Structure formats: structure tokens, C-alpha cells
Amino acid sequence: MAVIELLLNGEKKSVDVDPQMPLLWAIRDYAGLTGTKFGCGIAQCGSCTVLVDGGPIRSCAVTTAAVEGLEITTVEGLAKDNEHPVQQAWIEEQVPQCGYCQSGQIMSAVALLDKNSNPSDAEIDDAMSGVLCRCGTYPRIRRAIKKAAKI
Amino acid sequence: MKTSTISRRKFMQLTSVSGVFLAVGCVPGSRGEERIANISNDVSLALNQFISIGQNSRVTLFNHRPEMGQGTFQSIPMILAEELEVDINNVIIKQSEADQEKYGWQMVVGSHSIQNEFEKLRKMGAAAKEILLQAAADQWGTTISDCVAKNGVVTCSSSGKSLSYGELVEAASKLKAPEEPKLKDPENFSVIGQSVPRQDIPLKTNGKAIYGIDISVPGMLHASIERSPVFLGEVLDFNEKEVLAVPGVKHVFKTQRNVFGRNREGVAVLAESYWAAEQGRKALKVRWNNGDLESNTSASIMEEFRKASNGKGDELFSRGNAYEVFSKSQEVMEASYEAPYQSHVPMEPMNAIVSVKNNSAEFWGSTQNPNGIRSYLAKQLEIPEENVKINYTFMGGGFGRRSLTDVAEEAADLSKKAGVPVKVTWTREDDQTQGPFRACSLNVMRGVLKNGKVVALEHKVVSQEIRNQTGENMTAGRQLMGGINTEYAITNLAVRGVLRKLYVPISYWRAVYHSTNPFAHESFIDELAVKAGKDPLDFRLEMMKDHARFRKVLEVVAEKTNWYGTKKPNTGRGVAICERSGAHFAMVVEVERKDGRVKPTKITTALDLGICVNPDTVKAQTEGSVVMGLTAAYYGLTIEKGRIAEQNFDTYPLLRIGECPEIVTHIIQSTADPDGAGESGLPTVAPALVNAIFDLTGRRIRKLPVDLRKIS
Ligand code: FES
Ligand code: FES
Numbered sequence A: 001m002a003v004i005e006l007l008l009n010g011e012k013k014s015v016d017v018d019p020q021m022p023l024l025w026a027i028r029d030y031a032g033l034t035g036t037k038f039g040c041g042i043a044q045c046g047s048c049t050v051l052v053d054g055g056p057i058r059s060c061a062v063t064t065a066a067v068e069g070l071e072i073t074t075v076e077g078l079a080k081d082n083e084h085p086v087q088q089a090w091i092e093e094q095v096p097q098c099g100y101c102q103s104g105q106i107m108s109a110v111a112l113l114d115k116n117s118n119p120s121d122a123e124i125d126d127a128m129s130g131v132l133c134r135c136g137t138y139p140r141i142r143r144a145i146k147k148a149a150k151i
Numbered sequence B: 001m002k003t004s005t006i007s008r009r010k011f012m013q014l015t016s017v018s019g020v021f022l023a024v025g026c027v028p029g030s031r032g033e034e035r036i037a038n039i040s041n042d043v044s045l046a047l048n049q050f051i052s053i054g055q056n057s058r059v060t061l062f063n064h065r066p067e068m069g070q071g072t073f074q075s076i077p078m079i080l081a082e083e084l085e086v087d088i089n090n091v092i093i094k095q096s097e098a099d100q101e102k103y104g105w106q107m108v109v110g111s112h113s114i115q116n117e118f119e120k121l122r123k124m125g126a127a128a129k130e131i132l133l134q135a136a137a138d139q140w141g142t143t144i145s146d147c148v149a150k151n152g153v154v155t156c157s158s159s160g161k162s163l164s165y166g167e168l169v170e171a172a173s174k175l176k177a178p179e180e181p182k183l184k185d186p187e188n189f190s191v192i193g194q195s196v197p198r199q200d201i202p203l204k205t206n207g208k209a210i211y212g213i214d215i216s217v218p219g220m221l222h223a224s225i226e227r228s229p230v231f232l233g234e235v236l237d238f239n240e241k242e243v244l245a246v247p248g249v250k251h252v253f254k255t256q257r258n259v260f261g262r263n264r265e266g267v268a269v270l271a272e273s274y275w276a277a278e279q280g281r282k283a284l285k286v287r288w289n290n291g292d293l294e295s296n297t298s299a300s301i302m303e304e305f306r307k308a309s310n311g312k313g314d315e316l317f318s319r320g321n322a323y324e325v326f327s328k329s330q331e332v333m334e335a336s337y338e339a340p341y342q343s344h345v346p347m348e349p350m351n352a353i354v355s356v357k358n359n360s361a362e363f364w365g366s367t368q369n370p371n372g373i374r375s376y377l378a379k380q381l382e383i384p385e386e387n388v389k390i391n392y393t394f395m396g397g398g399f400g401r402r403s404l405t406d407v408a409e410e411a412a413d414l415s416k417k418a419g420v421p422v423k424v425t426w427t428r429e430d431d432q433t434q435g436p437f438r439a440c441s442l443n444v445m446r447g448v449l450k451n452g453k454v455v456a457l458e459h460k461v462v463s464q465e466i467r468n469q470t471g472e473n474m475t476a477g478r479q480l481m482g483g484i485n486t487e488y489a490i491t492n493l494a495v496r497g498v499l500r501k502l503y504v505p506i507s508y509w510r511a512v513y514h515s516t517n518p519f520a521h522e523s524f525i526d527e528l529a530v531k532a533g534k535d536p537l538d539f540r541l542e543m544m545k546d547h548a549r550f551r552k553v554l555e556v557v558a559e560k561t562n563w564y565g566t567k568k569p570n571t572g573r574g575v576a577i578c579e580r581s582g583a584h585f586a587m588v589v590e591v592e593r594k595d596g597r598v599k600p601t602k603i604t605t606a607l608d609l610g611i612c613v614n615p616d617t618v619k620a621q622t623e624g625s626v627v628m629g630l631t632a633a634y635y636g637l638t639i640e641k642g643r644i645a646e647q648n649f650d651t652y653p654l655l656r657i658g659e660c661p662e663i664v665t666h667i668i669q670s671t672a673d674p675d676g677a678g679e680s681g682l683p684t685v686a687p688a689l690v691n692a693i694f695d696l697t698g699r700r701i702r703k704l705p706v707d708l709r710k711i712s
Helices: A023-030 A085-092 A102-115 A121-128 A138-150 B008-013 B033-041 B072-084 B113-140 B165-173 B240-244 B274-283 B298-308 B322-328 B370-381 B406-418 B428-434 B517-532 B536-543 B548-560 B615-634 B685-697
Strands: A002-008 A011-017 A049-052 A055-058 A071-073 B044-048 B051-054 B059-063 B092-095 B147-150 B153-156 B162-164 B221-227 B234-238 B249-259 B262-271 B286-289 B314-319 B333-339 B351-356 B361-365 B388-392 B422-425 B441-450 B453-463 B492-499 B571-580 B583-594 B597-608 B662-667
Touching (some): A002 A023, A011 A023, A049 A102, A055 A102, A085 A138, B044 B113, B051 B113, B059 B072, B072 B092, B072 B113, B113 B147, B113 B165, B153 B165, B221 B249, B221 B274, B221 B406, B221 B428, B234 B262, B240 B274, B249 B406, B262 B406, B274 B422, B298 B453, B322 B441, B322 B453, B333 B517, B361 B406, B370 B388, B406 B422, B441 B517, B453 B517, B517 B536, B517 B571, B571 B685, B597 B615
Parallel strands (some): A002 A071, B221 B422, B453 B492
Antiparallel strands (some): A049 A055, A049 A071, B153 B162, B249 B262, B333 B441, B351 B422, B441 B453
């Protein structure tokens, strides 16, 4: 065990954990932010996607020690009350069904739009292809990303 | 406030539709916290178990069905709001408690929530409205026919006076509600039939929605359970000491539970955190006695099915005499179709927390079946049902998997052993490999054409049956014929079942047997159409000419896809129809060959499911069914050495966004009672897809999964 200082959604948060434990569990079980989800544990589903220094990473596949001091953003850190354009577009397009994969989808979309404010279909498919949705919300995700690009 | 001093019992005595109670407490996963705080400051009076109204006119509607993504969290309150005459966008929606006496059976399966509850919910809304009208009429000394309710306000037609529901609720709550209230004419519906935004959605875009896996309770331990990959393996021994030495690990227990009449053994590692439990499990070495089960493979199972298919089978449906026609015909067409086992793969891995105490128990988690868990715990622990508290949350997908109580059973067993609350979380690998699965299936079709018409058809299903997995009874039950369309005007039709019993556990999976049988049925109808030299859509239309609903959906899908127009080069189209949960679907899949690869580009559905409560939700469910149907067409599970080979998403992928075609859904307007929407889009996907591939390539796919990379 070791005390690791995380910079989580703009706030410092110390967690006393096994440094090899994936960041996902530090966020969920130690920092208490449960919006980031566990789906596969092997970097295959994207449910656990968070931003580290603005880029999307699979938090199940990164150790807690590796991100010490880096800026981590989870879905809870996007806005106070769904004000982020991606969240707005997600609500307007009524994207989520069960909702479980959606923070991974949203974080990936945020990262995409930060880099590319007007992505094409192919660019959307490319950036989002690592985030699986069993409920099949893909058509709406495409629409919502295009809408968010305009907000 | 005066009313707050009235005891709960007193309220219960004031009869309304089903008793009255104070709306307090909340179930995790209900509306946003601020709103809940709001309601507990104000005294809210219940007019029945679904509706309570604050004296500030705040309306709270209770959804009594667990939400797994199907959207009834919104649709059920919409039905209440319609008859109650309140603004649906201005109500608080809360999840009800799990109480079968109060709400009836709450399990969400078979797309039944709207279908079965529609009338009851309308009556609940209408009965509450009627006592509000009566309370107003009493106050004004008039009759209710002189009063009109609209938007949460009652207005007196003769005097023009008005009172809000909040002003009337106290008096109304003391009145006896009618059992047969007057219902609105569906022509006048103003909420039902509108696409109303779902109140659960904002909670699912900011991380606030709570799922079972997100809950912790004080003092709980986390458990991870190793089971034999060969399902029925028995524990010979395990290295308890080494596991206990892993930091954070508290206990290692042998555990067992009953799965469809069979004992499943396992070894559970209990630790302070999920991560520690996983580390303990990694250190765990169990020796299993798997008997001779390791000799099983997918191929050996199919081989056995094929042999069994030579038997006569049990009659499940019969019209005319297909066998007589076969015996007299020169040419009997025959084809067999195969579909593999599938895993449910809800994105939220299975989990449950149970706390067992002396004479009580409590459950927290995501379940399709809260009443089932409650009665299981009461029975198993020999405690009264009132002492079992069920806290059910949003589910990260269900698809039938969460209708089982298995994980709660494990948590209860471990909580009893450890003396503290225990949270069991399955890994993705557990979820993928432990089942129960969607059954694999072999379907043998035979048919005879005469003058371009089908005169005889036999559909023989060889599969396991969910309701009859163990024991001596080898007679196939009607469950096996799910999804076999008997509505085609075919004079001689026989449906037979050949029941197989295997050690592989199976269960309900989205659309159940409708996810396999229509693949064979609708593919073979296509084969017959081709043989008869007919257009496959016309061929179906002809056999459905007296069936108004199928005819309509076929006509609409033909029109919307320009079916009779000229086809672009390098494209193909396939059609399929099916009825599931009363809903009638016609689907056209369009495929295209590009750069040597074949892929679906557009999937168009026409559906008739009677009154459509929230059309956008029905569209979402259809999109979801199409995506799940495509995934099941492309991927499947295989058994090697008696166990599931595909352990996680790297070998058992789900459809990805780039593989998702355009999906267009047309809803037929109807005033008939609603049918189910949650599964009905799935059955037609595989057959319409393979029919389209045939149309383009001339190649007939009779075995799923289909690897599109191998088709050109
Ligand atoms: S949980 Fe991290 S990618 Fe699936
Ligand atoms: S919304 Fe359910 S998995 Fe994506």
C-alpha cells in the first residue's frame, strides 16, 4: 500500500492503495466516484474511459501509480449539472438506454471534439470504436456528436 | 400540517384503489437527490400506490418495474399521467418499492411491462383523477360531471371556479376510489403516443445514476467466486492458506448453489475490496473433478443434435397433414440451420449485496426480478417476507440475465457464512463463461411447393428447453416453438420439437426462442420463394393476405425501402417477418459489396405494436434489438474441452459503432392495446441479413455465426 495523490476533477485526492491497482478502482472504490464503470477489465470495452491530461484512457488498464499528479477528468468533472455540450446533445438525442456504457461514450466524445470540432462519420466511428454499447445506442451517439459539435 | 399526524395504519383504512400510504423513503436509482429532498419536506399524500400528490401540487408517480434500459421508467408514469391529467414533464418519477402485494409481479421479462400493465395503470390514473374531481365537486356542491380535470387543476364548468390538485388531495385521499373509473377515449390521448424525454436520461449522462455495482454498505466484504469452467465440476481441494495470505483477504469458503436443479460448486474469496478479492482469486488454485464433461465440444453437441433430429419429435403444432404431402411428393425441399450458444453480456457485470441478520435480510442490487429475490431470501433463510428488504437500482442491461436470482443467492450464502454484508461481483469472464446461456439450436425444415405455392411445411426444433433442463421428462414443450410463424396460409403445417438435455445451463435471453427459430423459418421461406421463382416479399404477402397486421407491415417496409424499384449494382436486400410479444415486425436488411467486403448498410423496420406509449423509446428499443441481433449473427460462443472458449470481449466482441448500419423504424399508428417492444426487433435481423446476403451473392448461410470477412 502507498499513499498516492491524485488530481481528480481539479481536486487533490489522496488514496492509500496498492500502487499496482488499476486507476479504475481508485476512482470508484477509494475516491467514491462511481460514474466511471467497470465493464471488462482488459481494455476492450471502454466503459472505464476517463481523460488523463485531456486524452482518453482506459482506467482499468493503467495503474494508479502511473497517473500520480496528472490531471484526471471523470464524467462527474465535466460540468455541474449536465451543462457540457456533449451532455446536452446526449440528452437531446435521448442517447442512453441502460446508461452503463455512457460515461465511457461521453468521455470519448469529449476527447474527440476537443481535438476535432467537426468530425466526419468516419472520424466519429474511428474515435468511438473502442467503446462498446450492448444496448445499441450507436445511431444516436453519431447524431449526438454531430449535434454537440454545433453547440 | 394536519395530515401528517394521521398514522400510516389510519391511512390504510381510508380505502382507495389499493390502500393509501405516505410516500416516504426512496429506492436507490430514483430521481435526482434534490427532488427527493423536496418531496420529503412536503407532506405528500398517496391516492394509491402509484400516485401521490403534495399539498404544493407536486405530483409523484411511482414506476413499479425495474429499469434496465427499456425505458418503462418513463412509459409507466406516462400512462398514469395520461389518465390523471397532469403534465408528464413536471412530475417526479420514483421507483416503487418491491412489494408484490401492492404492485403485483414486478419482474421485467418478455416485453410485458406495458403490455400487461396498460389497463391497470390507466385505471390507477383515472381512479385518482375521479376522487380529485369528487373532492372538488363536494366542495362546490355540484356533481363531477360539472367538473373538468386538466393539467393538475379541476375547474367547475358552471361556476368557472378552479382548485389545484394540491388543494384537493387531502379531501380526495379520504374518498373511496372507484374500481371501474371512466377511462379516456384513446383518440383523446395527449401524453400517450408522444415522444416524451426520459427522466432517467440526465442521470445517465453525468454519472449520477446508481447501479447495483456502485453500491457499498457499511462493513461489507467483497467476494469473487471461482467456479469450474466446466459448469458442473466438483471441488476436490484448494490452497486456502496461500489465498488467506494475500493482503486484504479475510475468508475463503467453499460455496454451492442450485442451478436449474443441478448443484454448482465454487470457491469464494472474501476481501476488504474488490481489488483485494481479485488478487486473492488470482492466487487461488482449485482442483476440479470435471468427470467426463471435458470431452464435450460445440461440434460434438451439434453432432448429437443432428442424430437426434432423425427421430420423429413431439408434436407442438399441427394443421392439415404435412407428412402425407411429403410422402406423396416427388420433391421435398430440406434444409437445416444452426445457431450457437450466446451469453447475455449486460455491460454491468452481475453483482449483488446481501446482508443476512438474525431474523431479517436486505438486498441491494440491479435485478429484473425484485419479488423473486425477496421470496427466495425469505424461504431460504426461513424468515417472514416483511423482514426482507429489497433495494433495487437501475440495471446496466439485463436481456433476461437479471431475471435470475443466482447472484443474490450467492451473496446470501456468503453473508450468512461471514456474518457481515457481502457484495458479490462477477468478472466479465465469469459472466461470459458461467452462463446460463441462450440455448444453441438445430432447426430442420422441410417443405413442398406446388404451382409456386407452399403446400406443406415442417419445422423441427432440436434444442434444450429452459423450463425442462433436468430430470426424466423428455417430451418437448411448447416453449420450444417460440417465434415459429404459424400464420402463413399454408394448409399443411407441422411443428415438432426434439428436446435435448445437456449439462450446459440455459436461460431466457432477449426474445428467447424467437432469437433462433425465426432464423430458420424465415430463411427457409426465402429458399422456397427462390425455388418458386417469386419475389420473397410478394411470396410472404401472398401467404399473409388475410392477416391485416402482417400485410400492413410488409407493405410499409416495401414502400419505405423502395422494394420494387431498381436495385443498385453490388447491393442485395432481404426481408423477414415475425411476431413477438404481440408486436408484428417486418424488416428489410440492405447489404452492399464494397472493396470486396459485404456489409449491411441500412436496416428498415415497419412495426405494429398497437398503441405506442413513447414512440422514441420504441424506436430506441428497435435500434437496440437490431444491434443485438447483428451481434448475435456475427459472433457466438463455442465449447471446447467442455468449457466456453470465449472469455471476454477480445474473443467475443460486441458490434462496434463503425459496424452499425443506418437503422430506420416506422411505427404503424394504431388504437389497439399495446404489445411488447423490448425484444420484437431482434428475431428478424438474422434471417433478413442472410436473405440479403443470398440476394447479393447467391450464397445461402445456414449456420450462425456468419463471418462477413469470408463472404465476397
Ligand atoms: S473496463 Fe476498462 S476497457 Fe472495459
Ligand atoms: S446504454 Fe446500455 S450498454 Fe450502452
